[in-house]
Amino acid sequence: MEVVSQEIPLEHFVMLSMVLFSIGVYGVLARRNAVLILMSVELMLNAVSINLVAFAVYTAPSLFVGIIFAIFVITIAAAEVGLALAVVLRVFRNRGTSNVDEVNALKW
Amino acid sequence: MTQVFFDIMAATIIGGALGVVLIRNVVHAALFLIMSLMGVAGVYILLSVEFLALVQVLIYGGAVAVLIIFALMLTRVGELKQKLDGDQRPLAAVAALTLLGAFATVMYKTTWPRDPGQLTVVPFDTIGTALFNRWAVPFEVASGVLLVALVGAVVLAMQEEGER
Numbered sequence: 001m002e003v004v005s006q007e008i009p010l011e012h013f014v015m016l017s018m019v020l021f022s023i024g025v026y027g028v029l030a031r032r033n034a035v036l037i038l039m040s041v042e043l044m045l046n047a048v049s050i051n052l053v054a055f056a057v058y059t060a061p062s063l064f065v066g067i068i069f070a071i072f073v074i075t076i077a078a079a080e081v082g083l084a085l086a087v088v089l090r091v092f093r094n095r096g097t098s099n100v101d102e103v104n105a106l107k108w
Numbered sequence: 109m110t111q112v113f114f115d116i117m118a119a120t121i122i123g124g125a126l127g128v129v130l131i132r133n134v135v136h137a138a139l140f141l142i143m144s145l146m147g148v149a150g151v152y153i154l155l156s157v158e159f160l161a162l163v164q165v166l167i168y169g170g171a172v173a174v175l176i177i178f179a180l181m182l183t184r185v186g187e188l189k190q191k192l193d194g195d196q197r198p199l200a201a202v203a204a205l206t207l208l209g210a211f212a213t214v215m216y217k218t219t220w221p222r223d224p225g226q227l228t229v230v231p232f233d234t235i236g237t238a239l240f241n242r243w244a245v246p247f248e249v250a251s252g253v254l255l256v257a258l259v260g261a262v263v264l265a266m267q268e269e270g271e272r
Contacts (some may be wrong), residue, residue: 006155007110011220016118016151018127018215020144022208027129029200032195035179036134039141042172043125045149049160057155057227064230068243070160070233074167075250079257081172085179098183100228101194 021047029063034088034098038081045077114154120147132192134180142173156229 020043027040049070057067093097124144127139145168152161196202239247 001160008114011115011215012118013151013155014215016121018208018211019122020175022204022211023122023125023221025207026204027125027160028200030129031199032194033134033174035170035183035191036128036137036192036207039128039137039176042141042168043128043144046145046168050148050151050177053160057157057230064235064238066232067157067160067235068238070157070165071239072250074163075254078167078171079254081175082261083173083264085259086261087241088179089182089265092183 008057012053013050017047017054020044020050031097032101034091036086036087037100038084042077042081043099045073049073056079110154114151114163115181115191117147117154120150134192135177136196138176138180139177145169145173156227158232159232159235 018080024040024042024044025042027035029038030038031040051065052070052073054066056064071080088098091103095103097103116159121144123140124140124147127140128144131137131140145164149161149164149169152158
């Protein structure tokens with residue numbers, strides 16, 4: 001495996017990932033459209049992936065478990081997006097809205 | 109030089125993410141999401157994981173972006189002017205900032221290695237070999253998950269008899 005010297009410290013990647021994750025949390029909590037919430041979830045998943053890959057590359061390069069994990073995260077995220085959008089479509093067809101606060105049939 | 113590239117990518121990612129959560133037009137939010145995710149692909153290249161960068165562009169820039177824009181089109185949220193944020197917006201900001209503060213505290217208390225050290229480039233074939241040997245079972249399970257999700261999505265989105 002080729003080794004290159006690295007200029008950027010690990011904590012820069014961690015900082016980027018933590019800011020991205022917080023923005024995603026804000027989006028999930030503040031938005032009321034289901035598709036926009038899903039987009040914020042994607043941001044959070046990507047923040048986690050950056051973190052996994054950065055730690056894998058910096059701390060355990062011979063194992064690169066984090067890279068494999070990131071591949072699985074992307075796979076599951078793709079499946080999740082497909083399913084969630086199908087659910088959103090079904091909710092929209094049945095109730096005429098995709099706003100999560102208007103879908104309150106289970107609310108007492 | 110690398111640092112400059114990292115800063116550009118970080119600005120792209122954070123700017124795109126802020127666009128996703130703040131902007132009032134849903135289609136623009138989707139475009140900002142693509143921008144942010146492509147920035148993440150750039151970060152993967154910086155981390156010398158080219159395979160993940162390619163996968164990121166293919167899956168997020170291609171499949172997920174198209175899916176999301178399709179869903180926006182089919183649910184027609186762009187047509188009518190409506191509030192995209194709930195009333196809990198200030199609380200959400202407080203929660204997100206608290207989380208950020210907690211992360212920052214943990215980061216501040218951690219001692220990071222002063223020298224960035226060296227970075228190992230993991231070649232494609234090594235990842236492939238590992239994926240099909242050591243991680244073969246999770247790989248197969250993931251393909252099963254994808255199949256189930258595919259069938260489930262088709263069943264959910266299918267128009268039932270007598271519906272409209």
